[in-house]
Amino acid sequence: MRIKMTFCYDGSDFYGYQIQAHEFERSIQDEIEKTLSKILNEPIKVVASGRTDRGVHALKQIAHFDVSKLNVTLDRLAYSCNCLLNDDIRVIDFEIVEDTFHARFSVKKKHYRYIVSLKKNDPFMRKYSYQIKQSLNLEEMQKAANYFVGEHSFHNFCTNDEDFIRTIYDFSIKKEKELIYFDLIGNGFRRYMVRMIVGTLIEIGMNRFDLNQIPKLLDPSYLKRISFKAPPQGLYLYDIIY
Amino acid sequence: MRIKMTFCYDGSDFYGYQIQAHEFERSIQDEIEKTLSKILNEPIKVVASGRTDRGVHALKQIAHFDVSKLNVTLDRLAYSCNCLLNDDIRVIDFEIVEDTFHARFSVKKKHYRYIVSLKKNDPFMRKYSYQIKQSLNLEEMQKAANYFVGEHSFHNFCTNDEDFIRTIYDFSIKKEKELIYFDLIGNGFRRYMVRMIVGTLIEIGMNRFDLNQIPKLLDPSYLKRISFKAPPQGLYLYDIIY
Numbered sequence: 221m222r223i224k225m226t227f228c229y230d231g232s233d234f235y236g237y238q239i240q241a242h243e244f245e246r247s248i249q250d251e252i253e254k255t256l257s258k259i260l261n262e263p264i265k266v267v268a269s270g271r272t273d274r275g276v277h278a279l280k281q282i283a284h285f286d287v288s289k290l291n292v293t294l295d296r297l298a299y300s301c302n303c304l305l306n307d308d309i310r311v312i313d314f315e316i317v318e319d320t321f322h323a324r325f326s327v328k329k330k331h332y333r334y335i336v337s338l339k340k341n342d343p344f345m346r347k348y349s350y351q352i353k354q355s356l357n358l359e360e361m362q363k364a365a366n367y368f369v370g371e372h373s374f375h376n377f378c379t380n381d382e383d384f385i386r387t388i389y390d391f392s393i394k395k396e397k398e399l400i401y402f403d404l405i406g407n408g409f410r411r412y413m414v415r416m417i418v419g420t421l422i423e424i425g426m427n428r429f430d431l432n433q434i435p436k437l438l439d440p441s442y443l444k445r446i447s448f449k450a451p452p453q454g455l456y457l458y459d460i461i462y
Numbered sequence: 463m464r465i466k467m468t469f470c471y472d473g474s475d476f477y478g479y480q481i482q483a484h485e486f487e488r489s490i491q492d493e494i495e496k497t498l499s500k501i502l503n504e505p506i507k508v509v510a511s512g513r514t515d516r517g518v519h520a521l522k523q524i525a526h527f528d529v530s531k532l533n534v535t536l537d538r539l540a541y542s543c544n545c546l547l548n549d550d551i552r553v554i555d556f557e558i559v560e561d562t563f564h565a566r567f568s569v570k571k572k573h574y575r576y577i578v579s580l581k582k583n584d585p586f587m588r589k590y591s592y593q594i595k596q597s598l599n600l601e602e603m604q605k606a607a608n609y610f611v612g613e614h615s616f617h618n619f620c621t622n623d624e625d626f627i628r629t630i631y632d633f634s635i636k637k638e639k640e641l642i643y644f645d646l647i648g649n650g651f652r653r654y655m656v657r658m659i660v661g662t663l664i665e666i667g668m669n670r671f672d673l674n675q676i677p678k679l680l681d682p683s684y685l686k687r688i689s690f691k692a693p694p695q696g697l698y699l700y701d702i703i704y
Contacts, residue, residue, distance in 0.1 A: 230585040277586075302583070310583035341544070341552035343472040344519075348586065 221290060222319050225266065225283045226312040227252070232347040232453070233308055236274040237281075248272075248309060252283070255304045259297060260287050267323050269330070269460045273412075275452035277348070279333075280312070282460045284323040321462070329389065330409060331459035334402040334418045334450060349399065350454035356425030358395060364424045364431040365391040365402075368417060373440040377417050378410035384440075386410065393421075403458070412449055419448030464561050465536075466526050467508065468554040469494070473519040474589040474695070475550060480513045490514075490551060494525070497546045501539060502529050509565050511572070511702045515654075517694035519590070521575075522554070524702045526565040563704070571631065572651060573701035576644040576660045576692060591641065592696035598667030600637060606666045606673040607633040607644075610659060615682040619659050620652035626682075628652065635663075645700070654691055661690030 235245040239253075249266060256264040268283040292300065294314040301311040320326075336356070337349035345351060368388050375384040388406040395401075402418050423429035429448070436442050477487040481495075491508060498506040510525040534542065536556040543553040562568075578598070579591035587593060610630050617626040630648040637643075644660050665671035671690070678684050 228583065228585060230588075307588045308585045310585045312583050341470065341554050343470055343550045343552045344590065346472075346549050 221288070222284055222286050222317050222321060223290075223294075224315045224317045224321060224323070225252075225285065226315075227278070227281050227283070228310050228312060229278050229281065230308040230347075231272060231275050231277045234274065236276070237268060237271045237278075248281075251305060251309060252301075255301050256285065258304065259292070259300045261291065262288060269323050269327050270409075270457075272455075272457055273452050275347075276455045276457070277453075278457040280459050281457055282323050282462075284317065284321060326462050327408065327460055329405055329407060329461040330457070331403065331405045331461070332409060332414045333456045333458040334404075334414060335454045335456070336400040336402070336422070336450075337398060338400065339398040347453050350422075350451050352422070354426060356400065356422065357427065358393060358400070358425065360427075360431055361421045361425040362393050364421050364434055365393055367431070367434040367438065368404075372438045374410060374413055374417075374438070375440065375443065376437045376445050377420070378413040379445075380410045384410065386413070414455060415450045415452070416446055416448060418454075419450040420446055422450060423448050463530070463532060464526055464528050464559050464563060465532075466524060466557045466559045466563060466565070467494075468557075469520070469523050469525070470552050470554060471520050471523065472550040472589075473514060473517050476516065478513060478516040478518070479510060479520075479523075490523075493547060493551060494543075497543050498527065500546065501534070501542050503533065504530060511565050511569050512651075512699075514697075514699055515694055517589075518697045518699070519695075520699040522701050523699055524565050524704075526559065526563060568704050569650065569702055571647055571649060571703040572699070573645065573647045573703070574651060574656045575698045575700040576646075576656060577696045577698070578642040578644070578664070578692075579640060580642065581640040589695050592664075592693050594664070596668060598642065598664065599669065600635060600642070600667065602669075602673055603663045603667040604635050606663050606676055607635055609673070609676040609680065610646075614680045616652060616655055616659075616680070617682065617685065618679045618687050619662070620655040621687075622652045626652065628655070657692045657694070657697060658688055658690060660696075661692040662688055664692060665690050 229248050234248055237248045239247050239250045252266055253264055264285050266283040266285045272278055297314050298311045335349040337345045337351045369391050371387040373384045374386055386406055386408050390405040392403050424431045471490050476490055479490045481489050481492045494508055495506055506527050508525040508527045539556055540553045577591040579587045579593045611633050613629040615626045616628055628648055628650050632647040634645050666673045
């Protein structure tokens with residue numbers, strides 16, 4: 221029986237989603253697998269929609285797992301998980317799905333949000349945003365964002381060595397009070413891709429990088445990996461569409 | 463020379479404002495005194511408007527200290543402090559004041575805010591609010607809050623053994639989306655007083671305590687210390703008026 225699991229987490233105190241080599245390095249996957257295995261009384265392996273890096277948060281993450289026999293209701297399973305799990309991971313719900321559902325391969329769209337805070341002397345958003353002291357040119361940043369929309373080769377905006385073609389359907393930047401939200405919706409994102417794109421936009425917003433370089437950087441024949449990477453604490457896996 | 467210092471802190475990882483018996487127990491006072499002493503090159507003792515307990519936050523806290531010789535500008539002093547301090551304490555500014563100014567004795571009004579979150583499965587507000595799963599009757603809670611406004615003997619709503627008479631000028635409760643803000647403005651608050659008052663209101667909001675008991679509990683001749691105390695992570699020292 222295949223179960224779909226929806227959950228969220230504050231990534232601050234984790235070494236990332238994926239199980240680490242050292243037991244003492246907390247990972248979301250490890251804590252979820254241990255909790256499910258305990259409650260369901262059999263070894264459970266979960267497959268998530270994708271990994272998130274150290275310090276990255278998830279407002280909505282999806283995983284699936286197979287279980288031979290379900291000895292509790294799904295509501296009770298969620299309740300039990302939330303009792304056993306540390307309070308920086310919360311299960312939202314469980315759902316029985318077809319065996320053909322795959323948390324990673326069935327993904328149609330992913331939505332990532334990146335948060336920049338311009339608020340000065342704020343100790344509360346240090347783990348939940350990228351705090352920047354100088355002002356940013358939002359108009360220039362939105363112009364740059366538009367270049368990324370569509371199907372492109374993101375070879376210069378990730379650390380992978382192959383499989384760079386991705387489609388970004390929507391990329392909006394909005395400012396609310398002293399917070400700037402970068403919302404990217406695409407069919408998939410490679411490692412560090414969101415952080416490298418947002419990092420580049422921030423350089424543009426600070427007038428330290430020319431937005432006219434973007435089309436060239438998206439040209440498959442031009443190899444020059446960019447060196448700007450926004451820090452992890454501003455990044456949130458926001459939604460996954462199947 | 464007397465300096466007034468305005469600062470804020472995320473209380474999550476501290477044992478409270480006041481210096482603790484054990485060096486390994488972080489306190490805000492200790493970290494500020496060590497930082498100021500280092501920069502100003504003489505032993506500095508700070509006097510704050512009041513203490514905050516373990517896990518309690520401050521959006522605005524005020525302290526004063528005396529220094530024999532100021533070898534930096536006040537802006538530079540703030541900048542240096544923020545470089546040396548851990549990022550869960552932030553200095554907002556410094557100001558030279560008259561010798562008659564006293565951070566504790568000169569206080570006219572204090573404003574505390576308490577935040578309750580009704581959002582389900584939220585790992586992000588666990589250190590910054592009191593997360594409650596059931597709904598609360600706001601109308602009953604506001605009625606109860608009104609009883610506390612004015613000059614009263616708060617002997618049943620604090621853990622001190624004397625000096626209970628305080629005046630609450632304003633006590634409002636407002637709900638924004640899934641957060642409830644309790645704002646109390648008074649001439650002073652005794653130990654645990656805000657948390658005991660808010661704790662009582664939450665019991666009333668859950669229909670587990672009768673609001674008509676409040677006038678009796680405020681009667682100086684009636685001794686029955688209440689046993690409801692809302693947890694520290696929802697409490698913020700919000701403002702201090704001199």
